[in-house]
Amino acid sequence: MKPDHDIDYFVADFGKDKDLRHSDASIAYAEEKLGHKWDWKKAGKKAKEVIYNDQRPMDSDIATTQANMKEAVGQYGVWDLPKGDWFVQLDAKTESDPICNSQGCTQYLFPHDDHPKDYYVPDLGRDKEMRTSGNSLKWAED
Numbered sequence: 001m002k003p004d005h006d007i008d009y010f011v012a013d014f015g016k017d018k019d020l021r022h023s024d025a026s027i028a029y030a031e032e033k034l035g036h037k038w039d040w041k042k043a044g045k046k047a048k049e050v051i052y053n054d055q056r057p058m059d060s061d062i063a064t065t066q067a068n069m070k071e072a073v074g075q076y077g078v079w080d081l082p083k084g085d086w087f088v089q090l091d092a093k094t095e096s097d098p099i100c101n102s103q104g105c106t107q108y109l110f111p112h113d114d115h116p117k118d119y120y121v122p123d124l125g126r127d128k129e130m131r132t133s134g135n136s137l138k139w140a141e142d
Contacts, residue, residue, distance in 0.1 A: 022059070064128060076122050 016024070031037050073079075126134070 068124065068127065072122065072124055 027038065
């Protein structure tokens, strides 16, 4: 059964977006530094450890996050999270994220109900990406 709307219309190909281009560049950079091409079909080959210190410019998302954090700390002060809250707090000796073990996430199946509730969370407004998305949606709707 043929649909009642046109299905053979032109769709523009604008190529990869900024995030995909950055991901591809990051993978290429890591492969070059490690001297190892990532074979997406194989698993288990462990790459040698490499310490990255290339003095490349900071990613724009990281720079934006740091600027937003600095502004929030200036306005609201340091957010001192309570120990033993519902999330895992890593200490200096932690080598990996212990949230999930090799069997999957099982330690939070029965959460404790003794963590603080109704605590203050600052409203910092919409970030740059949310504002941009909203503007894009408005432009498309118009």
